Amino acid sequence: MFMIQMMKKVALVALLFLSVFVNTNAQQSSNVVIEDFEDGDTKNNLGGYWYSFDDNQGGGKSHLKQQVWQEGFTKAGGYQSPGMFKVGVFLDKGSYQWSPYYAFGTNLDKTATLNPSHFAGISYWHKGVAHKFRVDTPEIEDYDYYETPVPASAEWTLVTIEFSMLNQGGWGKKTPLNLDNYVKLVWNLNETSGDFQIDQITLVKEIKYEKQYNLKILPASIPVPLAVKGNVTNPLNELSKKYLTKGMNLASWAEAGKITTTNTKDWKYNEATIKLQAAQGLLGIRFPIDFDLYVVDKTNVLNGTQKTITIEPILYTLLDSMNVWTKRYGLSLTIDYHAYDGTYNRATSKDPKFRAATSSLWRVIATHFVKEKRPDLFFELTNEPGLSLPEGEYIDQADWTLLAQSMIDSIRTVDKTRPIIFGDTKWYSLDELIKNKPLKDKYVIYCFHMYDPFVFTHQGATWTNMGSMKNVPFPYSPERWSTEFRDFGIVSGTPQWVKDQMNRYYQEGNKQFIKNRLSKVKNWAYDYNVPLICNEWGALSNTAKIEDLNAYFKTMGEIFREMDISWQVWFGIMDSENKLLPGMSEALDLKTK
DSSP, rough: HHHHHHHHHHHHHHHHHHHHHHHHHHTTTEEEEEEOOOOOOOOOOOOOOTEESSSSGGGGOOSSSSSSGGEESSEEEEEEEBOOOEEEEEEOOTTTTSSOOOOEEEEOOBTTTTOGOOOOOOOOHHHHSSSEEEEEEEOOSSSOOOOEOOOOOOEEEEEEGGGGEEEESSSSSSOOHHHHOEEEEEEEESSEEEEEEEEEEEEEEOOOOOOOOOOOOOOOOOOOOOOOOOOOHHHHHHHHHHHHHSEEEEOOSSTTSSSOOOOOOGSSSSSHHHHHHHHTTTEEEEEEEOOOOOTTHHHHHHTTTTOOBBOOOOHHHHHHHHHHHHHHHHEEEEEOOOOOSSOHHHHHHHHHHHHHHHHHHHHHHHHHHTTTTOOOOOEEESSSSOOOOTTTTOOOOOHHHHHHHHHHHHTTTTOOOOOOOEHHHHHHHHHHHSOOOOSSSSTTTEEEEEEOOOOHTTTOOOGGGOTOOOOOSSSSGGGGGOSGGGTTTTTTTTTTHHHHHTHHHHSSSSHHHHHHHHHOOOOOHHHHHHHHEEEBBBTTTTTTTTHHHHHHHHHHHHHHHHHEEEEOOSSSSTTTTTTTTTTTTTTTTTOOO
């Protein structure tokens, strides 16, 4: 009797196991609905929870038209169904440093009956404002998640996203996408205020693709070289070439937010960094830092109410440390007022009180360094005026020129000969610079930034809405081109201007095109006999292939040498430990110690 009961139990267990096995295979051999919003609660169909987050903790004021976001679950108006998720979002930057956002997410656990890695992608019906869809996984700890842009839609539209088409944003550590795991699905609204609706969120087992033939494979078209008039003979140009070429930026740190610790070991860049760069053959350091973050009573100082400028001591700790370390290891130092928080905007650019305050701020900094006689210390007035402004807002060139001259005049009250670096509006555009005349000061080095060809240098960069892009070669090669946008990670949410550049890449993805672009500013500098530097350029290394990166940096290094232009690179030549990537020393002719 006992044996019979045991046999029955074993059979039952086997049956249950078989049932689970069959159900698992059945579920993962077909599409699985994550959420249809039919039940109106905050759980998805697979047991995960819905949640939201926004920019408010960082000073933003983005909010929903409804008081409680769960009210978005509604029983009316879904895509061919009684339920959907609908909210009205109002984006408000407030004092937040970056783009405002409001986001919604739900967690998706790997279980015995469901594994996200067994699916090709996700689909959902969408109506409303543009957004970014992203997948958060626990392996990514620096917020550089996999995502893709999704355009606005006035009608219900089926969005289908292949997991293989997702890319990281580009600023963090490159980490493989692991869907065999606990994941979060996030819809991030950060472009436009308005209504957002989604329905029928589904894991898709198979995604079929039909060729679109939206590109042509053409022979490379090399432009006719533009004539270069000659080299600048100004003595300041010799100083620039000696100290400012082969330089690097201490990027994405002190310009991006306020540094609060005086423990230099905790700094992203410290003495060990400077020592390493000297050993790797670099000759100069550009230190981007947002001065006004360290101004006591900043708001009243910048609006002219508070006339006395008091600086928090940590700013001087930062500046003095970089000054000591660069001298110790034989590197030049450029102190770059990198106003990244939007304080310099269209309104303040026209405000004489703001102009007076920021000019006085430079006088305070110059006074601090007035006894420093090293010839390789440079002041850079303000990086890329209007850098953090909302799309469509801009700084008039005349207003920026007025402020720049005022800053120079303020510095000159305490330091008559310190070399000063000036770049123009629209992200230090060389096209804007050549519209202008040199400033009224003979110790100014003129600067521009250069990221052409942009579809190569910024492939994979989410901040340019190119986060899904990949596989763009350099130089252009018919053998490595395709008829399909898809093969380069171009999706429906990729801006049209990017697609237009891809269509022209057979003409622009080459050395001569870049050299012709620089010929314009080179001839302007020759006409006025003023020195030039390109102190931001590079290519995002997370997405581009290493052989293409090496080819690009070698090409740019050759152009700068041929055209007698100093340079400092922003990104692309180093790994996360600030060590040169393979081939970069040879590409840029760096003599390592």
